[in-house]
Amino acid sequence: MSDALLQVRNLRITLSGREVLQGIDLDLAAGEWLGLVGANGSGKTTLVRSICGRLPVQAGCVTVSGKDLAEQPVPAKQALGVCLEPAALPEDLSLRQFLDLWAWGKGRKACGVEDLALCDALDLGEELDLPLGAYSLGMKQKASLVAALMGDPPLLLLDESLSNLDPLSRVRLRELLGERHRAGCSILYCAHEFSELQRCCDRVLALEEGRIFAFWHREEWSGRDLEALFLAALEEIRGDRGDR
Amino acid sequence: MHSDSSAPRPTVPAFGRRLLRIRLGNRLRESLRDPLGSLWFLGWLGFLLLVAANIVHQAVLGLADKLGGPTDSAAAVTLALLMHVALFHGLAQEGREGQRPWIRVLPLADAASRLLLRAFGALALCLLAYLASMDGGAWSSWASLLLLPAALRLGFFLPAGLVGRGWLPLALYLLPLSGSAHAEAARLLFVLAPLFLLLPAARQDPPARGRPRPFVRRLRAWDRLHPLFLAAGVLLAPLPLALLAGFAWHRLLLGPCLTKAGAAVRVTRVLPLSWGRFLQGQVLEIARRLWPVPGLLLVMLLLRDGMYSLPWLLLLPADALLLLSLRLALPDSPRLRELLGGILVALALFCALLLPPLLGPLLLLLGLLLYTAARHSRERSAW
Known part of the structure; x- marks a missing residue:
């Protein structure tokens, strides 16, 4: 058995008659920061949603910490820290209420001082009792990140989670995620910002039409432009498809 | 991990109840203001x-x-x-x-x-x-x-x-x-x-001894x-009121609540909560297949028992089921909403016509109010 924290085997997802994921295989080792890139509609978000349990696994297998997500969803999800989309946050709850609820859902009594400290660090400390509906998009994103980081989960799933943040918050979060990473946390990170991916990730996978068509290790892009590598690979695969 | 091993494993319904409690508290505080x-x-x-x-x-x-x-x-x-x-x-x-x-x-x-x-x-x-x-x-x-x-x-x-x-x-x-x-x-x-x-x-009857x-x-x-x-x-009598009250529940209370409940169910899927698959899969599927039943049941019960009885207490869950199933079966159907509004108006007017002259206009007015509300609902498309 592989020692990967996250294992995805032949994952296939069909949505509204379209096969969005067409047999994904990936391993994410403990302590690894894995990037996911791809054009819009290539299947990144669907992959993350399948791994976190928002979409049921239709075919194939997702294993988190050795637990099959379909067979043992509760223990499998305990290892996950999921960053919700801002639109999924309950707008009538204050951040404090939401964090308490989220903590309770994860088996704790309420959110702890470390979570509130994180809110402070992200400039949300003053807004704790404000309804989330009154938050800006970036603030909601930060609120989601606080919830995702709650309880030091061994695996973080981040889907474009830094994209709406102001530069200062982005730097702070990057540092924070770096600390978690160095402490052994694995991160699956979907993004379109190649500079971010290049700076943070140990490995990057590229998706196109629900398939992984390329991947690069940190050593491979060292001194090179990851975006150029991706575009070249994408052009090649699209050219191949055109030939066929 | 900071998990509290003494705490019981949360479930999806318990999560929903907790969320509801928070929401009720919030709404109550707002309302009291x-x-x-x-x-x-x-x-x-x-x-x-x-x-x-x-x-x-x-x-x-x-x-x-x-x-x-x-x-x-x-x-x-x-x-x-x-x-x-x-x-x-x-x-x-x-x-x-x-x-x-x-x-x-x-x-x-x-x-x-x-x-x-x-x-x-x-x-x-x-x-x-x-x-x-x-x-x-x-x-x-x-x-x-x-x-x-x-x-x-x-x-x-x-x-x-x-x-x-x-x-x-x-x-x-x-x-x-x-x-x-x-x-x-x-x-x-x-x-x-x-x-x-x-x-x-x-007055003319003599008293009968011992009887x-x-x-x-x-x-x-x-x-x-x-x-x-x-x-x-x-x-005849409670029907307009039942319809009006039912409409009020639909439009003002349960619709928004269920919209939020749907979002909450989606969110709970990513948490380590038990019962999630059951709730998402079986219950919603059953509701989708049986969507007309709760509404028919509600109307039958109302017709049978009237105001004092159990159906009024069942109004809330029955209405919730009806609305939920309608949302599942026809998630975005302005025509259906208009049709339902029209049926409600017709029933209200029908009842109004059968009333004594002084009270007839009252229910007619209510019917018009209902119609306005139905139109308002259609325009806002947010049942």
């Missing part, structure tokens, strides 16, 4: 009044049953009132019929529960008036229109029922007519008819006919 401006507050107050009315009514009927009185609600109250009159005129024997405790208990219970039901009806109408006009001034007129007769009845009838005997309580009992006009008309007819038909005959007087026997026989009157009233 501006109670009259809060549709949510008025709506839930209405629901609580409805529940309270049922509890009061059933509890006192249970007591009456224990004391040896009849348990059929309206018939028992009518019988009790007639007993008052009969005792006053010496037509019934004090020791046999007059001293039964339920005779005093039932009218009070009836008055109390009617007050609560009227308050509920007023609130349901307030919600619609408020919705239609979006004007805070409109609701108070509706409230006074429906609450005043009930308040008058309770205020006068309580002391009269406790102390006085004879025609005074009966007159006060018959005094108010309100929104549920058919039920009131049926009651009026039922009470007055035996008085005119039976009392003269009763109830013939008047009492005839009265009881008449009482057996009461369900027919009650059915006539029940079939």
